[in-house]
Amino acid sequence: MRLFHFLKFLTINNFSRYCLKIVKVHIIWITIICIIYFNWRFKKLDFMAIPYPPAVIKFNTSAKYLSSNLASSSQLGNNIFEIASLYGLSKHLNRTPLFFIENGYHKKMLDNLRKTMPRLMEKFRILNGSVPRSISETKFQRACCLHKSPWSLEKNRDEYLHLSGKYYQSWKYFPNMRNELIEFLNPTSIQIFGNLPISDDQNHVTCVHSRRGDFVEYLFYASDPKFMKNAVTFLNENEKVGSRNRKIVLFGDDLNFLETYFSDAVLSTDVGKNAEYYISQNPPIDDFLYSKNNCDVVLITETPKFQLPAQHSAGGLGIFRKETKFTIWILNTLGIIFLNLEVLLQVTSTHHTGRL
Incomplete structure (x- = not known):
């Protein structure tokens, strides 16, 4: 009798273990299927764009x-x-x-x-x-x-x-x-810009902006390599820098593009290397502050998506000179400088546009 109960207990116990294994296997497969489905269904979900709860505000105040x-x-x-x-x-x-x-x-x-x-x-x-x-x-x-x-x-x-x-x-x-x-600009006067040259009595800095990226993708007037090379040559031949060393800093969203057509340029990260051409790889905020203090001449080589008060010529070349250290460029998150704030502020007396 006792043997019978013992064998019955083993049978029930083994059956329970078997059922438990089956349940675990099903749970694992269901979990995997759910993960795959939600990844497929919500793969385009942008968590940064999820709205926050409504802000708490007060009404019937004296302000507008x-x-x-x-x-x-x-x-x-x-x-x-x-x-x-x-x-x-x-x-x-x-x-x-x-x-x-x-x-x-x-x-x-x-x-x-x-x-x-x-x-x-x-x-x-x-x-x-x-x-x-x-x-x-x-x-x-x-x-x-x-x-x-x-x-x-x-x-x-x-x-x-x-x-x-x-x-x-x-x-x-x-x-x-x-x-x-x-x-309103960041008042910090001391900035570290890597290997980029500083405009002073020794160096004259020409800042050249290119834009490819989404302009190429969406068929906007992206920077043309032949035009850009000719434009820089034009500046070198026509900009008088006196005894100062000519330095050209290139900004853009396509490093391969810049390195291909300006193969002698060094990167801003190549600390200690001296050259005539430099390619900035700094964050856009640093480029913004660098441009404010160091760009003696600004060359924009693509057509902006919006109108400028001082219109670019049909050739696409815009040259903006500065008499003060207040040439400010606005950059996007890729490090692209796409327009000159001084132009927006209608400081046009020292600006002109040129055409190749």
């Missing part, structure tokens, strides 16, 4: 506020343009500018702007969270690169005025603000 949608995932140049334009609009409308940290991209944009133009961001009230649904959106600036008169906004009496536009790529949103915007 201005905010806007932002192309926060775009490049640094776009970000600076947006913020400068919103600041200019807020001054025109006598409103306090707001910056909603709506997602991870907005947080990154805010961090970069605080490094680049900290005093400008001090003018904004920062709110941690998305735009609440209680704030209605006002249609404005439907095209990225055209100026729209803010007269329609002057009639708006909403406490919180939130605009639907993005980019705001027109200098007309911040006219006559040259000195003020310059003061």
Whole structure:
């Protein structure tokens, strides 16, 4: 009798173990299938773009506020343009500018702007969270690169005025603000730019900007290698530098392109190497500050996606001279410098365009 119960116990125990193994195997396969499915289904999910909870705001205050949608995932140049334009609009409308940290991209944009133009961001009230649904959106600036008169906004009496536009790529949103915007730049005077030359009594620095990347992909007027080489030759033959050493710094989003057509250039990371041509591999924020202090002449070799107050010639060559150390370039996150802020600020007396 006892033997019978013992054999029965072993049979039940083995069966239980077998069932448990089957369940474990099924759980493992179901888990694997779920992982594969969710990776396939949500592979395009951008976690940086997931919106934060709505910001907590107060109504019925004595202030008036201005905010806007932002192309926060775009490049640094776009970000600076947006913020400068919103600041200019807020001054025109006598409103306090707001910056909603709506997602991870907005947080990154805010961090970069605080490094680049900290005093400008001090003018904004920062709110941690998305735009609440209680704030209605006002249609404005439907095209990225055209100026729209803010007269329609002057009639708006909403406490919180939130605009639907993005980019705001027109200098007309911040006219006559040259000195003020310059003061907003990072005041740090000592910067480390790798091997890039410093403009001084010994060196004359020509900064050459190229852009390929998305311009090639989307069939914009990307920098042409033949034109770029001819343009640099043109500058070397026509720019008088006196007894100073001629130094040419190349900026762009395609390192292979620059190294192919300027094979004698050294990288900014090649510390200790001396040359005539240099290719910057610094972060865009560092390039921004380097350009402010060191570019004696700026050459832009592609057609921007938006209009400039001082139009480029049909040949595509824009030469911008400076008499002071305030030539400022706006860069994107790939390190591309795509326009000269002094031009946007209508400091045209010392600028001219040339054509090959």
